[in-house]
Amino acid sequence: xxxxxxxxxxxxxxxxxxxxxxxxxQNIRRRMLDTATAGAAWxxxxxxxxxxxxxxxxxxxxxxxxxxxxxxxFFTSQAWNPVPGKDHYGVLAFLYGTGVTTFIALLAGVPLxxxxxxxxxxxxxxxxxxxxxFLVELLAAIPSVAYGLWGCFVMSPWLQNHVEPxxxxxxxxxxxxxxxxxxxxxxxxxxxxxxxxxxSGTDFLAGGLILTIMILPIITAITRDxxxxxxxxxxxxxxxxxxxxxxxxxxxxxxxxxxxCGAILLGMGRAIGETMAVIMVIGNTDRISASLxxxxxxxxxxxxxxxxxxxHPLYLSAMFYxxxxxxxxxxxxxxxxxxxxxxxxxxxxxx
Amino acid sequence: MxxxxxxxxxxxxxxxxxxxxxxxxxxxxxxxxxxxxxxxVLGYIGVKGMAYxxxxxFTHLPLxxxxxxxxxxxxxxxxxxxxGLVGVPVGMLCGIxxxxxxxxxxxxxxxxxxxxxxxxxxxxxxxxxxxxxxxxPQQHQSGWSAALALAFIMVPIVARATEEMLRLVPQxxxxxxLGLGASKAQTLFRVILPAAQAGIATGIxxxxxxVAGETAPLLFTxxxxxxxxxxxxxxxxxxxxxxxxxxxSAEPDWRHQAWVAVLVLVTLVxxxxxxxxxxxxxxxxxxx
Numbered sequence: 226x227x228x229x230x231x232x233x234x235x236x237x238x239x240x241x242x243x244x245x246x247x248x249x250x251q252n253i254r255r256r257m258l259d260t261a262t263a264g265a266a267w268x269x270x271x272x273x274x275x276x277x278x279x280x281x282x283x284x285x286x287x288x289x290x291x292x293x294x295x296x297x298x299f300f301t302s303q304a305w306n307p308v309p310g311k312d313h314y315g316v317l318a319f320l321y322g323t324g325v326t327t328f329i330a331l332l333a334g335v336p337l338x339x340x341x342x343x344x345x346x347x348x349x350x351x352x353x354x355x356x357x358x359f360l361v362e363l364l365a366a367i368p369s370v371a372y373g374l375w376g377c378f379v380m381s382p383w384l385q386n387h388v389e390p391x392x393x394x395x396x397x398x399x400x401x402x403x404x405x406x407x408x409x410x411x412x413x414x415x416x417x418x419x420x421x422x423x424x425s426g427t428d429f430l431a432g433g434l435i436l437t438i439m440i441l442p443i444i445t446a447i448t449r450d451x452x453x454x455x456x457x458x459x460x461x462x463x464x465x466x467x468x469x470x471x472x473x474x475x476x477x478x479x480x481x482x483x484x485x486c487g488a489i490l491l492g493m494g495r496a497i498g499e500t501m502a503v504i505m506v507i508g509n510t511d512r513i514s515a516s517l518x519x520x521x522x523x524x525x526x527x528x529x530x531x532x533x534x535x536x537h538p539l540y541l542s543a544m545f546y547x548x549x550x551x552x553x554x555x556x557x558x559x560x561x562x563x564x565x566x567x568x569x570x571x572x573x574x575x576x
Numbered sequence: 577m578x579x580x581x582x583x584x585x586x587x588x589x590x591x592x593x594x595x596x597x598x599x600x601x602x603x604x605x606x607x608x609x610x611x612x613x614x615x616x617v618l619g620y621i622g623v624k625g626m627a628y629x630x631x632x633x634f635t636h637l638p639l640x641x642x643x644x645x646x647x648x649x650x651x652x653x654x655x656x657x658x659x660g661l662v663g664v665p666v667g668m669l670c671g672i673x674x675x676x677x678x679x680x681x682x683x684x685x686x687x688x689x690x691x692x693x694x695x696x697x698x699x700x701x702x703x704x705x706x707x708x709x710x711x712x713p714q715q716h717q718s719g720w721s722a723a724l725a726l727a728f729i730m731v732p733i734v735a736r737a738t739e740e741m742l743r744l745v746p747q748x749x750x751x752x753x754l755g756l757g758a759s760k761a762q763t764l765f766r767v768i769l770p771a772a773q774a775g776i777a778t779g780i781x782x783x784x785x786x787v788a789g790e791t792a793p794l795l796f797t798x799x800x801x802x803x804x805x806x807x808x809x810x811x812x813x814x815x816x817x818x819x820x821x822x823x824x825s826a827e828p829d830w831r832h833q834a835w836v837a838v839l840v841l842v843t844l845v846x847x848x849x850x851x852x853x854x855x856x857x858x859x860x861x862x863x864x
Contacts, residue, residue: 255759262761266677269669270687273731277690280697283708340606348603357607359853364614366849368789370816371621371838374823378831379620438613445610468585469596491696498698500792501820525700529795532704548701559696563689 284552287545290538299546305511307531307540314543316550318511322429322521323554326503327496329433329517330440335489337437338444339478345445346452347474358449365442373505376435377427381506384434385426389518396420404515413515421516425508430517432507436499440492447491451484451569452477487565494558498551500525524551618842625839628832633840638802638818643829645837647804651719651813652841654806655798656788658723663730663787664780670731671738671776676764695732702728703793711797719808722798726787733786737779741772781852785845791816815841 285292291299295314302315341361345354400414407413413421455477463473478485500523508520509530522530524547535541585592636644670687678684703725710721745768753763769776794800799811800821806812815837822834 255762258761259759262672262764263677266669266673269666270673272666273670273687273694273735274690276728276731277693279709280701280705283705284701287704287708337606337610340603341610344603344607348600349607357611360614361610363846363850364610364617366785366789366846367617367842368791368816368845370789370791370819370823371842372617374819374834374838375617375620377823378624378835379616438617441610441613463585466583466585469592471596471599472585472592474599494696498696498700500698500700505820505823525698525792528700528704529792532707532796545704548704551698552701555696555698555701556693559692560689562696563692 284549290542291546319524323523326432330436334437342448369502372502376506381426389424427508436496444492447488451481490562624835647813648815652815659726663727667731667734670735674739675742691732700792707796717799719812725793730783733783741775785848
């Protein structure tokens with residue numbers, strides 16, 4: 226009775242050692258493997274934390290000269306002149322470009338994505354939902370340089386020759402609200418000012434539209450998963466009270482509004498950081514114009530175009546400053562998305 | 577007592593049936609537009625690319641006659657491979673840590689936050705970081721710096737996939753293994769990872785497909801190379817960079833080459849991501 230447990234402990238493991246091995250030497254190896262694995266996992270995690278820290282250290286260090294010499298004026302000036310001696314740097318034009326293209330992308334992309342997600346979850350028959358879902362997700366797999374090439378050789382000419390003339394003809398004569406003056410002294414009116422300059426094909430509209438296609442899959446995928454969580458009880462109850470399909474769908478959209486907002490923010494983060502596709506269609510000029518047909522530039526775009534040309538310290542530092550502003554914009558958007566999605570992530574299949 | 581007029585759905589809402597039909601039609605239209613977008617983009621890439629596709633594309637170098645991009649295809653493949661050598665193990669270990677080791681919740685949350693932030697970082701910024709860390713000290717562009725930038729992108733994707741898949745392995749599997757006397761590492765390598773391997777492989781493949789199409793992080797790091805030189809210490813050829821470079825030129829031949837290159841790139845990337853999904857269908861625990 227006294228020796229019972231002792232005997233069990235000393236003999237039983239040896240007899241059943243077989244597969245996992247608990248012999249003395251094996252024991253040491255086991256422990257070493259355990260330690261090594263845990264150590265490797267810890268190492269990888271610390272490395273990743275280190276990478277994030279490095280990103281911020283490099284960006285702040287690189288932009289330090291700009292932060293001290295340009296400071297807040299960076300955000301109040303739209304002039305961008307890198308000629309040494311007379312150089313002047315303002316991020317406003319690029320901030321505006323990023324903002325406008327992202328806004329256009331959301332304006333067009335959000336209804337399309339939500340409509341597609343509703344179709345997949347609440348309209349499509351079973352045999353159709355899977356393939357449609359798969360095809361929309363394929364959009365996310367196409368590289369951005371492919372979108373860019375298509376955008377600059379197919380979409381831009383099409384916009385310039387067919388779409389923009391139509392928009393121009395319909396909006397140009399409409400002068401509803403006076404919105405100040407152009408530098409030439411001419412008065413500006415909304416919405417006529419949106420199409421000033423006439424069709425160009427390489428403009429804010431093109432940048433926004435190419436981003437629309439690119440953010441579609443991400444918003445659709447998450448909205449689809451959010452809608453799929455809508456409890457069948459509520460759905461049946463609503464139908465039982467005589468609700469129409471749309472009234473029930475609105476309940477589902479309302480039920481998942483937090484997740485859908487998170488999805489939209491994730492799409493917005495993608496649009497803010499997108500580089501190649503945008504610079505291939507946006508015209509690359511550092512101007513602020515209310516016109517959708519004016520060329521512009523985004524923060525990511527100016528980095529891609531000018532980073533390698535930054536040949537003196539303040540110029541390079543200003544580039545890092547732009548990168549820092551871009552990083553912070555993307556960070557804030559992504560953290561907000563994460564905050565919204567983490568509430569429901571436990572149930573979400575992907576986020 | 578409730579009457580029909582108090583019903584929030586029915587009372588005093590004329591035209592709600594028409595509104596419902598209209599909304600349904602709009603949703604169908606939205607889907608049709610999204611799919612049309614896919615069709616138009618892929619269609620143009622297919623038609624334009626096929627029109628100029630020649631065998632020389634795969635056998636010759638840029639600037640030779642006839643022109644080709646053999647070195648760029650190989651260069652992209654090697655860059656992705658080099659990035660994977662670092663990105664895959666680090667990403668997997670992070671995923672393993674999050675799913676199996678995360679000892680204290682605050683730390684796990686911090687790591688998850690780091691992953692989300694990394695995943696959301698614009699890739700051009702990762703290119704700048706790699707430029708600062710490798711190109712500046714070396715004073716020249718190199719394959720190493722490009723591979724580093726791509727590895728940064730892979731880590732969060734692989735980590736997320738690994739974590740998700742490991743969490744899908746039922747808890748009793750772990751308990752049974754530990755109960756048989758296996759150590760934590762033995763449980764991990766012989767029970768948990770094999771159970772989740774198909775899903776993790778999918779995640780890795782998707783990460784590979786994703787970085788193979790990246791251009792922005794290579795602009796300042798790989799720089800591009802027209803020779804069949806694959807020394808990671810120097811400027812490196814890359815398919816995506818070549819597409820970007822040729823798309824900017826006024827030379828029609830080069831633009832045609834860019835279309836062919838995009839066709840090849842998109843075909844490879846889509847085949848990769850589609851094949852993976854079909855290959856592991858039913859072999860991984862269902863996600864939803």
